[in-house]
Amino acid sequence: MAEALALVAPGKPLREGLERILQAKRGALVVIGDDPKVLGICTGGFLLDAEFSPQRLAELAKMDGAIILSADAGRIARANVHLMPSPTIPTTETGTRHRTAERVARSLEVPVISVSQAMGVVTVYRGADRHALVPAGRLHERVSQALQTLERFRHRFDVAVAALSALEVEDTVTVRDVAAVLQPAELVRRIAEEIEASLLELGAEGRLFRLQLDELTEGVEEVRRLVVRDYLQEKRTEAASAAGMDGHEQVGGGRRPEGPREARRRAGRGAGQDDGRGSVGGPPGTPEASLAKLERLGLDELLDPRAVAEALGLELDHGDLDASLEPRGYRLLHRLPRFPEPIADRIVEHFAGLQRIMRASVEELEEVGGVGQARAKTVKDGLARLVEANILGRYS
């Protein structure tokens, strides 16, 4: 369908021809493709093989029947053709023009366009899909409004991400804070997807909109993925059970049974100690499955932080959104400049928990494969700068 929409984008000769037909209050049935399969269902009409022009298309639409174009819409192959697709192909359309258009598109791999004389609407059919074209002016308006909404959610997302970074460094993240990032991130994704569809239809006229869209969505997808990797409640691994870990043991991404205040009190017990962080047996899941779950949430559900927690596999005690969580550290480590992603991942897997990474010495960091002294220092300095920025942020 994307290719078909590109052919009828505003400014394209084919679109101009279709608009001329609409202005003349006529109808049309246009097949884009003249391969043997298409010709096999054509009867009558006459051969043209003429270069395409919007004027020619509009003139030929005065005749009954269908117009057949070459696959690139650069030539008019035939006109006044009667199409005979199999009557057994299902169609939900009513008029004969539209029924024929849908049947041809469903049975042959070619786009078919109908211009309804009665309704003044242009519809593109491709396979089982159909798309009614929106006038360019309305598309412009729609995209501008959507970009404004996108900008608001992007701002909310940026604020929530900055807050999450500060809380992660302080080790006081709650379920609510994670949801506050994932909710606008998902909304940004959805609005961007809608805009993408309109931009496809706008073709070259959507160039400036695209620049804005790219700027407004930059980095969101990556943060969304990393936040899910940081907090996803994963299924207890075979290795963990072999190592004799307690059934509820969970590092990083785990929900702690106590609130943030209790968690801070426990933090005094020293590095490396079990601080009682416990998984509550959330469903197994990969980050991809979790992201897909978020994508499937209805709008009302998405606005409920509990639904976001569920997508992450977190089971909340009495729906407690203030339950504290510890990130694994993927997102903050991925922010280190010029630091290879696989090495950052290895560090996270080695230490299992951002706080442990932050407390690790340069020597301990060097124990991770691929981390030499220089990289270990980059991690230490980078995380130290984050802590500093956080303190400065608090008191400025």
Ligand SMILES: Nc1ncnc2c1ncn2[C@@H]1O[C@H](COP(=O)(O)OP(=O)(O)OP(=O)(O)O)[C@@H](O)[C@H]1O
């Ligand atoms: N099988 C076909 N092959 C080619 N042209 C067709 C075919 N069926 C219908 N048409 C064209 O469609 C025209 C209008 O038919 P009809 O009014 O039944 O269609 P419709 O789907 O209601 O479209 P509209 O909304 O434009 O009225 C016919 O006069 C003919 O030119």
